[in-house]
Amino acid sequence: MANDNKVWNQNDAIPSLVQSKRQIERYGLDVDAQAILVATRLLAAGTRLGHASEVHFARFGLSTGRYRVLVELEDSEGEALPSQLAENLGVTRATMTGLIDTLERDGLVSRRTSAQDGRQRSVILTEEGARRLQAMAPEHFARLEAMVGLLSIEERGVFLDLLGRVTQGISALTDETIEPNKPAGESKKKQHRSKG
Amino acid sequence: MANDNKVWNQNDAIPSLVQSKRQIERYGLDVDAQAILVATRLLAAGTRLGHASEVHFARFGLSTGRYRVLVELEDSEGEALPSQLAENLGVTRATMTGLIDTLERDGLVSRRTSAQDGRQRSVILTEEGARRLQAMAPEHFARLEAMVGLLSIEERGVFLDLLGRVTQGISALTDETIEPNKPAGESKKKQHRSKG
DNA sequence: ACAAATTAGTTAGGTGCCATACTATATTCA
DNA sequence: TGAATATAGTATGGCACCTAACTAATTTGT
Structure with a gap:
């Protein structure tokens, strides 16, 4: 019995800053490695979230x-x-x-x-x-x-704000053309809370 | 030709705090509505991220x-x-x-x-x-x-940190048993959830 | 009134990923 | 040596979701 069922070893598949930099340099691109790292981690997190969600609901006979x-x-x-x-x-x-x-x-x-x-x-x-x-x-x-239990109350608020803007940014992947998504001008973040 | 193909209207499917509260009250549960809101938004974001990622790579004939x-x-x-x-x-x-x-x-x-x-x-x-x-x-x-373009440089750092911890928290969905994930530093969180 | 267009829902076929079970090739050890 | 076992890769079948094409019912336009 080779029990090699892998139950999501969460150590792998987490992109590193080194990887991002290497890729950027390989093609001589003019992009910010930190931004790429955030985006890549986000995509990886999205994949894991989707998978985990299915596992979770499967416990109750649902998807x-x-x-x-x-x-x-x-x-x-x-x-x-x-x-x-x-x-x-x-x-x-x-x-x-x-x-x-x-x-x-x-x-x-x-x-x-x-x-x-x-x-x-x-x-x-x-x-x-x-x-x-x-x-x-x-x-x-x-x-x-429990999923958000590693965040303090205040951090949850911050995370909600940032996640909201990042979620808006997802459209940068799906839009027909690339629109540069500027960081809310020089002032502070605000508005954009379309619905609640 | 009823062209009602919806190309991801990002206004819908964003859970609200009111919804979270209503659900919690309906069953008289002892959980923090804000935490549920964060978790729910996160799951929704995960779904969208996965979908957007596929759309993105499909442009290049890949997944x-x-x-x-x-x-x-x-x-x-x-x-x-x-x-x-x-x-x-x-x-x-x-x-x-x-x-x-x-x-x-x-x-x-x-x-x-x-x-x-x-x-x-x-x-x-x-x-x-x-x-x-x-x-x-x-x-x-x-x-x-562009995806993370709505975040300032500093915000990206903060987001990376928070996302990292939230990503760790994903295992709370897939673990066999519930372990109450407390934020670093706090030693007691008075959490009386003895699910069996 | 009645053909044309719209709408609600379904069917058919495709992609992405997974778990289980299988084949073929090493490796172990009695 | 040869049977048991482990390992590398694959086939099979499943689920979630999609697009496109279809059926049936309603509305619209002249």
Whole structure:
């Protein structure tokens, strides 16, 4: 039995400043190595976050997406349209169909054809779905709290601010063209809190 | 032609403090809403980061993983073993096989059977693979730099520090049991969460 | 009224990554 | 020496999410 199951050895895959500098020098580019380091670490963290999230929700028989559907339903008095859910969760309607399929198979939601509009099939949170949410809540939130437990209260506030701006910056990766994203001028950071 | 393809509307799917509080109150839990907000925003950011990264590398005919393989090869003088690559990138050997398959199909790497050990098939960065890396470097690094462009130099340092600790905290999601991660320095945090 | 356009949801097919189980080649040691 | 074991790499099948194309129902325009 070669038990070589690797359970995410978090020591590897953390990019170093040396690596960033080496890459930049190799091609003689004019970019800031520190900025590249931050960006690269961020991407690595994103990968790990996504993976960890799936592992976490799998404990409760869910995936990240399916959990979010259940929560969204709970916040909508137990009923919502697939298109609403897709919109609120930021996934496509096709993806939402798949999420609902699995949730329905597991008995956590059910579908009902609308009387008003024959195209609509609203999604309903079942008793068991609500129970599942309730059952997982203590552990779920305790783990979330533990995740940021290495930050003090004040640091959490700072991190929220910085993360917010970095999150805005993600679009620099997906935009058609590169727009230089200046650091809020010479003054201080502010505004940009679009919604809450 | 209902062109309702959504190209990641970054306004949605950002969790609010109100949502966090509501969820916590619903189940009468004893957790800090601010901490939950940070954790939730972080997970959302992770999802977006992963997605954006794939979009970004797709521009160059690569994926996140395949790009990392090429870079790792470049850092290893153009040759490495699949198991080494898997180890360094933090993916399974099975995943590495798939990554190499695609890279080989695209002519960016080639495989060569080892003379020493018949089980080994080392991976070699081809000329075209090196050219691809060189060609994409300017835009790639410019976009990475732009991603963190909303942060000042000092803020980047702070963010690196906080991100490092939060990244450590990710294991709180994947660990078997919950261990209450306290900020360095504080010896007691009066945390009465005896989940079993 | 009725064809054209829009909308809701689904199906089909693709990518990225993973875990499990397998093949083939060393290595160990009784 | 030869059976048991470990190791390198791969095949298989799964999940999450995507885009594009499709079906069915509703609205719109003349």
